[in-house]
Amino acid sequence: xxxxxxxxxxxxxxxxxxxxxxxxxxxxxxxxxFLEFAIWGAWFVVLGQYxxxxxxxxxxxxxxxATMALGSIFSPMIVGSITDRFFAAESVLGVSHLIxxxxxxxxxxxxxxxxxxxxxxxxxLVYSPTLSGSNxxxxxxxxxxxxxxxxxxxxxxxxxIAANLAQKLYLKPGEPMNNKPxxxxxxxxxxxxxxxxxxxxxxxxxxxxPFPFLKAVELLKDxxxxxxxxxxxxITIALAFYYSFTSLFLEQKIKVQPGNVGPxxxxxxxxxxxxxxxxxxxxxxxxMKGVLVVGMAAWGLRYALFAAGGPFPLILLGLxxxxxxxxxxxxxxxxxxxxxxxxxxxxxxxALFGSLTYGLGMYLGNEASGWVNQFATxxxxxxxxxxxxxxxxxxxFWALPCVGVLVAxxxxxxxxx
Numbered sequence: 001x002x003x004x005x006x007x008x009x010x011x012x013x014x015x016x017x018x019x020x021x022x023x024x025x026x027x028x029x030x031x032x033x034f035l036e037f038a039i040w041g042a043w044f045v046v047l048g049q050y051x052x053x054x055x056x057x058x059x060x061x062x063x064x065x066a067t068m069a070l071g072s073i074f075s076p077m078i079v080g081s082i083t084d085r086f087f088a089a090e091s092v093l094g095v096s097h098l099i100x101x102x103x104x105x106x107x108x109x110x111x112x113x114x115x116x117x118x119x120x121x122x123x124x125l126v127y128s129p130t131l132s133g134s135n136x137x138x139x140x141x142x143x144x145x146x147x148x149x150x151x152x153x154x155x156x157x158x159x160x161i162a163a164n165l166a167q168k169l170y171l172k173p174g175e176p177m178n179n180k181p182x183x184x185x186x187x188x189x190x191x192x193x194x195x196x197x198x199x200x201x202x203x204x205x206x207x208x209x210p211f212p213f214l215k216a217v218e219l220l221k222d223x224x225x226x227x228x229x230x231x232x233x234x235i236t237i238a239l240a241f242y243y244s245f246t247s248l249f250l251e252q253k254i255k256v257q258p259g260n261v262g263p264x265x266x267x268x269x270x271x272x273x274x275x276x277x278x279x280x281x282x283x284x285x286x287x288m289k290g291v292l293v294v295g296m297a298a299w300g301l302r303y304a305l306f307a308a309g310g311p312f313p314l315i316l317l318g319l320x321x322x323x324x325x326x327x328x329x330x331x332x333x334x335x336x337x338x339x340x341x342x343x344x345x346x347x348x349x350x351a352l353f354g355s356l357t358y359g360l361g362m363y364l365g366n367e368a369s370g371w372v373n374q375f376a377t378x379x380x381x382x383x384x385x386x387x388x389x390x391x392x393x394x395x396x397f398w399a400l401p402c403v404g405v406l407v408a409x410x411x412x413x414x415x416x417x
Contacts (some may be wrong), residue, residue, distance in 0.1 A: 002268070005125075009348050013277055015279060018143040018144035018147065019143045020121075020143075021142055021143060021148050022142075024199055025141055025142075026148075026152070026303075028198065028199055029137065029138050029141065029142070029152050029199070029200075030152055030155045031139075031155075031195065032093075032134060032137065032163075032192065032195065032196070032199060033138070033152055033153060033155045033156040033159065033269075034155045034156065034158060034159035035188055035192040035195065036130065036131070036134045036156055036159065036256075037156035037157065037159040037160045037163075037193060037250050038159035038160065038162060038163040039097070039100070039104075039127075039163075039185050039189050040127070040160065040185075040189045041061035041159065041160030041161070041162075041163040041164055042164070042166070042181050042182075042184045042185035042188060042304060043104070043181040043182045043184070043185040044068070044165060044243075045247055045261070046164075046167070046177055046181050046258075046261055047064065047065070047181070047247075048061050048244060048245055048247050048248040049062075049176075049177035049247050049248055049251055049258055049261060050177045050178065050179065050181065050182075051064060051103045051116075052177075052248055053176050053177055053178070054111055054116075056116075057370075057374055058245075058369075058370050058371075058372075058373030058374035058376075058377055058392075059370040059371055059373070059374045060113045060117075060370065061232075061244065061366070061370055061373070062244050062249075062367055062369045062370015062373065063366070063367060063370055064113075064116065064117055064119060064348075064370075065240075065243065065244040065366040066223075066362070066363045066366035066370075066408055067117065067120040067121040067124040067360065067370075068124045068125075068127075068128070068362070069124075069240075069359055069360070069361075069362035069363035069365075069366060070121060070124060070359075071121075071123075071124030071125045071126075071127065071128035071362055072124075072354065072355070072358040072359040072362070073355060073359035073363065074125065075125050075128040075129045082385050083394055086204065086393065087204060088201060088202055088203050088204065089133045089136040089137045089140065089202040089203075089204070090137055090196050090199040090200070090201065090202055091196075091197070091258070092126065092129065092130075092133050092195065093130055093133050093134060093137065093192070093193075093196040093199070094193050094194070094197045095193070095195035096126050096127065096129060096130050096133070096193075097124050097130065097189045097190070097192045097193035097196060098189070098190065098193035098194075098309050099193075100123055100126050100127050100186075100189040100193070101186045101187070101189035101190035101193060102128065102186075103119055103123040104123060104182050104183075104186035104189055105183065105186040106119050106180070106184045107119050107120060107123065107178075107182050108179040108182035108183050108186065109179070109253060110124075111329065113379070118119050118341075122385070136202060137199055137200065137202045138152055140200075140201065140202040141188050141200040141202065150276075150277075154273060154276075157269050157272055157273055157276075158273075159271050160266075161266040161269045161270065163184065163185075163188070164262035164263055164265060164266045165260075165262075165263050166183065166184060166270075167180075167259050167260075167262040167263060168259060168260075168263055170184070170257065171258060171259030171348060173257055173259065175257075175258060175259060177251075177258040177259075177261075181262075181409070191395055195312075200322075217352075218342075219254050219341060219352070219415065222417050223417070224416055225340075225341075227412065227415045227416045228333075228336065228412075228416060229314075229352065229353065229356060231408050231411055231412040231415075231416070232329075232333060232356060232357055232361070233356040233357065233360065233361045234243065234361075234408050235296060235299070235329075235361075235404070235405060235408040235409075235412075236356070236357045236358075236361030236365060237361050237364050237365040237368060237376045237404070238299070238303075238359070238400075238401035238404035239299060239325075239329075239361075239362075239365060239401075239405075240362045240364075240365025240366045241303070241365060241367055241368075241369040241372070241398070241400075241401040242299075242302070242303075242325075242401075243274060243362075244365075244366050244369040244370070244373075245369055245373055246265065246306075246319075247261045247262070247265065247399070248392075249306065249392075249397075249398075250265070250315075250395055250398075252391075252394075253309055253392075254309075254310070254312065254315055254390060254395045255294050257294065264319070265319060267316065267319045267320050267322070268321075268322025268323065268326075269322070269389070270320055270323075271320045271321070271322050271323030271324075272326055272327060273323070273324045274323055275323035275324055275326075275327040275328070276323070276327045276331060279291075279328070279331060279332065281325050281336075282328070283332070283335070286334050288332065288335075289416060290331055291328050291332045292328065292329065292333070292336075292416075293409065293412065293413055294324065294328050294411040295324060295325060295327070295328025295329035295332060296329060296405060296408065296412065297409060298321045298324040298325045298328065299325050300402055300405040300409060301318075301321060301407045302318045302321045302322075302325060302408045303398045303399075303402035303405060304402050305317060305318035306318055306394070306398040307394070307395050307397075307398035307399050307402060308395075309394060309395060313362050317324060325416075328393065330357065332408050333353055333357070334354075335351065337353050362388055369401075372397055372400055373392060373397055376392050376393045376394070376397045377391065377392040377393075378390070378391060378393075378398045379391075
């Protein structure tokens with residue numbers, strides 16, 4: 001039997017490369033992703049500092065941060081199940097961000113805890129669906145997800161960085177944190193609300209599942225998946241301490257000027273870009289379990305450095321570890337579900353992982369961090385002036401999540417196969 005070279009060549013040439021992404025669509029999707037995360041980054045990092053100036057307690061600060069996690073739990077069940085069935089994704093983004101702009105501006109004017117908390121909760125319910133909605137717009141309009149998505153998603157990280165660097169423009173040196181980050185976020189939200197109506201049309205899916213994560217319970221029949229999901233849930237409780245109180249720690253303990261805290265913390269996002277691009281290399285060299293172990297260990301090391309309280313270069317190292325902490329745990333976790341879950345329930349698995357980590361785990365962690373911060377904070381009287389101030393024992397505060405992460409790491413290393 002002769003080898004028909006011409007036939008093989010014809011078949012090879014018949015395999016078409018995905019069409020290039022049109023520049024117009026790339027620009028619109030990139031601007032959308034930039035603003036999506038600029039909104040969040042503008043206020044979320046420094047919110048603890050601002051609430052501290054309003055004399056909110058540590059428990060109250062933790063509770064406010066927990067509203068975003070509550071949004072991640074309930075929005076897929078309430079808002080997502082409705083909008084995914086009846087409305088185009090770009091329309092949902094537009095309306096959500098316009099409402100969000102009003103709520104963020106309202107938050108900038110509120111000075112009492114009950115009103116601030118419930119306004120933040122409503123905002124979380126409005127904003128959380130836009131995270132999945134923006135991804136729906138991207139995936140619905142790019143020809144090759146593997147090739148095109150990373151180059152668009154990275155604009156979100158850059159948007160987060162830009163929003164934090166902008167604090168240098170509106171906060172004077174030595175000035176306490178004020179409501180301007182919320183006002184900036186409101187402006188970004190209004191911009192994206194209007195811009196969303198000019199995004200490519202992305203109709204709702206034909207047969208959406210209103211409660212997709214319920215199907216993912218099937219994954220828990222596998223011992224390895226049960227271990228992975230369980231440990232991920234537990235460790236995320238400890239991870240929430242970083243998001244709630246690092247900005248206040250840098251201001252109070254490390255004596256970073258309030259207006260420099262947000263820009264300084266962008267070290268973590270620059271690191272995130274590097275390690276996100278390097279993640280495939282490390283997955284190849286270390287394997288999935290090795291990458292997850294390194295990611296968890298990085299969280300433990302970060303908390304140990306924060307508990308030590310200095311010198312300053314070690315604090316910078318703790319911030320720079322964010323690339324490993326985030327990419328080697330969250331990003332790798334989503335990849336693990338994508339690669340190993342049965343195709344029929346793959347999306348369900350992603351929903352369950354997100355609900356357990358970004359949702360329930362972060363909620364419990366934010367609430368716990370508030371309680372721990374309040375426990376570690378005492379009233380101190382200045383003998384010279386007679387004035388009292390609140391002072392936090394940050395070593396005690398960071399030691400608890402450090403121990404929690406290390407316990408979860410040992411359990412994962414022993415139980416996960």
